Amino acid sequence: MTDLIVKAAVKEQLADQNVSSDFYDALNSEVADLLADATRRSDANDRKTVQPRDL
Numbered sequence: 001m002t003d004l005i006v007k008a009a010v011k012e013q014l015a016d017q018n019v020s021s022d023f024y025d026a027l028n029s030e031v032a033d034l035l036a037d038a039t040r041r042s043d044a045n046d047r048k049t050v051q052p053r054d055l
Contacts, residue, residue: 004031 005028011019038054 001028001032004028004035 005024007024010024010027034055035050038050041054042048042050
């Protein structure tokens with residue numbers, strides 16, 4: 001699976017928290033699911049462009 005997140009950016013955003021190494025894989029999976037759902041919504045509306053409303 002392609003990395004969809006930037007680990008350094010996540011770590012920076014969660015600066016006050018410790019981040020376990022497997023968190024990144026789980027977050028990447030959630031983002032992949034979110035993108036797949038947005039793509040399905042776009043396709044269902046006969047659009048090739050994914051828009052914010054597809055989230």
